[in-house]
Amino acid sequence: MQDRITYRVNEVLALTGLSRSTLYRLVAQGELPLVKVCGRTLIARDDLEAMVQRMRQSPPPVSAGRPSGKNRPMPA
Template identity: 45%
Template sequence: MPDNVQRAAYSVLDAASYLGVSRSQVYRLLAEGSLDSLKIGTRRLIRRDALDALIERSSEPRTS
């Protein structure tokens, strides 16, 4: 795939790389409902817009 083409969905391993976290952290985010995914056959895929939304939510200042 050319470098300038962005994928619509990522595997768990690629999503971890995209986010800069471990694969187990991605599974944790999926389990707690912080990250949505879809399953195609035996593959779990995470949409790029879900990853970007997680990044946006994580970068918002927390209010106490």
């Protein structure tokens, strides 16, 4: 990333490839704090990098839906 210490929401979306709804879901879950400065919503580079590190270290979520593919049970 660049030498900047904060990014605007649209910049974070472009950098990460996340959708706006996913970004705000991460904010609501406490994964990514926002910083308000003079009416602007910003995301600190350090917070973004820390979130990515946490995501890389955590196991993928387990799906609670129906099994798919080869693991699907055969009908009786």
